[in-house]
Amino acid sequence: MNILKVYWAFVKKEFFHILRDKRTLLILFGMPIAQVMIFGYAVTNEFNGASLDIYDQAKDELSGQLIHHLESSGNFRINRILNSQEEIEDGFKSGETKLVVVIPKDFASDLSSSQDVTIQLLADGSDPNNANTLVQYASTMIRGFESKYLGKEKSPFQVDVETRMLYNPQLKSAQNFVPGTIALILLIISAMMTSLTIAKEKETGTMEILLVSPLPPALIILGKVTPYALLAFLDAILILLIGYFVFEVPILGSLTLLLIVCFLYLLVALSLGTLISTVSKTQQDAMMRSLMGLMMPSMLLSGFIFPLSSMPFILQIIGSAVPATYFIEVLKGVMLRGVGLQFVFWEIIILIGMGALFLGFTYKNFKIRLE
Amino acid sequence: MSELVIDVNNLTKKFNDFTAVDSISFYVKKGEIFGFLGANGAGKTTAMRMLTGLSKPTSGQALVLGLDVNSSADRIKKGIGYMSQKFSLYNDLTVKENIRFYGGIYGLSRAQIKSKTEEILEELSLKDVAKKLVSELPLGWKQRLSFAVAMVHDPAVVFLDEPTGGVDPHVRRQFWETIYEQASRGKTIFVTTHYMDEAEYCDRLSIMVDGKIGAMGTPGELKEHYSTDTMDDVFLKLVR
Numbered sequence: 001m002n003i004l005k006v007y008w009a010f011v012k013k014e015f016f017h018i019l020r021d022k023r024t025l026l027i028l029f030g031m032p033i034a035q036v037m038i039f040g041y042a043v044t045n046e047f048n049g050a051s052l053d054i055y056d057q058a059k060d061e062l063s064g065q066l067i068h069h070l071e072s073s074g075n076f077r078i079n080r081i082l083n084s085q086e087e088i089e090d091g092f093k094s095g096e097t098k099l100v101v102v103i104p105k106d107f108a109s110d111l112s113s114s115q116d117v118t119i120q121l122l123a124d125g126s127d128p129n130n131a132n133t134l135v136q137y138a139s140t141m142i143r144g145f146e147s148k149y150l151g152k153e154k155s156p157f158q159v160d161v162e163t164r165m166l167y168n169p170q171l172k173s174a175q176n177f178v179p180g181t182i183a184l185i186l187l188i189i190s191a192m193m194t195s196l197t198i199a200k201e202k203e204t205g206t207m208e209i210l211l212v213s214p215l216p217p218a219l220i221i222l223g224k225v226t227p228y229a230l231l232a233f234l235d236a237i238l239i240l241l242i243g244y245f246v247f248e249v250p251i252l253g254s255l256t257l258l259l260i261v262c263f264l265y266l267l268v269a270l271s272l273g274t275l276i277s278t279v280s281k282t283q284q285d286a287m288m289r290s291l292m293g294l295m296m297p298s299m300l301l302s303g304f305i306f307p308l309s310s311m312p313f314i315l316q317i318i319g320s321a322v323p324a325t326y327f328i329e330v331l332k333g334v335m336l337r338g339v340g341l342q343f344v345f346w347e348i349i350i351l352i353g354m355g356a357l358f359l360g361f362t363y364k365n366f367k368i369r370l371e
Numbered sequence: 372m373s374e375l376v377i378d379v380n381n382l383t384k385k386f387n388d389f390t391a392v393d394s395i396s397f398y399v400k401k402g403e404i405f406g407f408l409g410a411n412g413a414g415k416t417t418a419m420r421m422l423t424g425l426s427k428p429t430s431g432q433a434l435v436l437g438l439d440v441n442s443s444a445d446r447i448k449k450g451i452g453y454m455s456q457k458f459s460l461y462n463d464l465t466v467k468e469n470i471r472f473y474g475g476i477y478g479l480s481r482a483q484i485k486s487k488t489e490e491i492l493e494e495l496s497l498k499d500v501a502k503k504l505v506s507e508l509p510l511g512w513k514q515r516l517s518f519a520v521a522m523v524h525d526p527a528v529v530f531l532d533e534p535t536g537g538v539d540p541h542v543r544r545q546f547w548e549t550i551y552e553q554a555s556r557g558k559t560i561f562v563t564t565h566y567m568d569e570a571e572y573c574d575r576l577s578i579m580v581d582g583k584i585g586a587m588g589t590p591g592e593l594k595e596h597y598s599t600d601t602m603d604d605v606f607l608k609l610v611r
Contacts, residue, residue, distance in 0.1 A: 009475025020463045205457025212423045212453040
């Protein structure tokens with residue numbers, strides 16, 4: 001029997017399944033695009049035209065200049081000028097105001113006599129990320145105003161802190177989300193979809209027919225995962241392209257290395273998918289196992305959304321067992337910092353080890369079932 | 372090849388302490404329709420799984436097509452057909468694609484698949500729906516197509532695991548006509564069923580009880596032995 005021809009017959013049939021199921025197609029092509037777009041545009045720490053309330057107690061020329069200075073960046077929009085302490089909360093409660101700047105009465109006189117000046121910034125802490133960013137940005141602008149007004153000569157011993165964010169100077173969130181999204185999408189397609197499609201054959205009873213046929217079990221699995229591997233790889237490239245052209249996420253390192261690592265991670269995810277399918281008899285079971293066992297840890301404990309280093313020890317341990325942790329690390333290294341193989345060598349070795357381990361378990365489970 | 376297509380001696384399967392199949396022995400001759408009966412959980416499916424190479428025997432011997440299931444499962448698989456109680460067709464593939472796929476995994480050549488497809492479509496008068504998805508076919512058609520697909524590689528023996536579960540009497544009758552036709556062409560049919568009227572259609576049958584073969588013979592012999600008129604009563608007397 002010509003093994004290649006049999007394999008091809010199998011792969012062809014699998015493509016029919018995929019192309020005829022709208023839901024599968026939607027997950028394969030709709031989801032990656034939607035996810036990058038949502039993460040890129042909606043989930044963002046950047047802000048534009050945030051509404052600002054000003055409670056100007058001084059109401060003189062200098063405070064007017066400060067307000068003008070704040071507005072001049074284009075990132076703040078003055079919403080209301082407040083006249084009393086009581087009005088401060090109204091803006092927050094209505095949700096319109098993101099930040100209130102309180103300028104003290106003696107602003108001008110204190111500043112010119114080099115006394116300490118306290119400008120109060122009030123932010124809506126119910127959205128901590130946004131509040132932090134706004135306060136930081138406003139502080140920087142106020143310091144800028146101060147030095148412009150005072151000039152250098154006033155305080156010769158001033159220590160300036162200059163912060164520069166390397167590799168992602170504008171702290172664009174897309175630079176973080178693109179690697180994370182690739183990791184998630186590859187996992188969804190390679191692990192979840194393959195475990196689902198294998199479980200489906202079991203559910204409908206066709207798996208039994210396949211096992212009675214002369215097909216070697218390894219060929220059945222290979223035939224089922226090949227189309228998903230190809231499509232997942234296409235998705236990875238699609239996300240990279242969207243990242244590059246829409247969100248200007250660079251690929252500073254070697255593209256070949258990047259694609260090889262994507263492929264390696266894909267194999268790890270596929271081995272996880274087949275492992276799940278050896279224990280799941282139904283699609284629902286496979287779905288639950290993939291969601292709880294793979295998607296959740298990969299999303300929360302991989303350093304994609306929350307940094308791993310600030311987690312409790314036990315969560316760090318779990319996080320270090322998640323393949324996505326290493327994959328995202330490599331992606332960020334190669335894409336954003338432009339590092340070569342020697343800097344991500346260790347992560348790659350771990351990924352290879354994980355893949356081998358999962359495949360070993362799959363093989364063992366498969367054998368037991370046949371005994 | 373000997374006239375015995377299936378030859379089983381003291382075949383046993385144990386799962387830990389539980390003996391699912393307890394030293395059964397039987398044979399099936401070429402061209403026979405052999406009914407393999409038994410209550411739920413009596414060990415029918417386990418025995419059948421061993422014969423089709425899905426499961427390894429704990430002890431005993433079973434020859435299928437003259438080959439030992441322990442050592443030659445791979446070669447046996449090429450010579451047998453199998454149809455399970457669930458329909459083995461893919462609902463989202465067309466009639467033609469299903470035939471082509473199963474022909475493909477049994478290693479048939481393109482020309483063979485083509486002529487086989489024509490033959491099946493002709494025989495089951497499915498020409499008009501060849502390009503329709505299997506999900507759109509009525510149950511009876513699906514079932515006969517399922518059977519035809521199980522025979523796509525011209526196996527000498529075909530195993531049918533409760534092939535008529537959940538279909539109406541008319542469709543069952545039709546289905547059995549197809550089985551008879553194949554048997555008349557020299558194919559050996561090994562079939563499990565819960566319907567005692569179907570048991571009457573078999574040339575010979577065995578009834579499994581608690582992992583052992585409780586009775587074996589032609590339907591006539593069995594009815595005579597248990598001095599009853601129907602297979603129903605034979606079955607009930609044995610299983611009680």
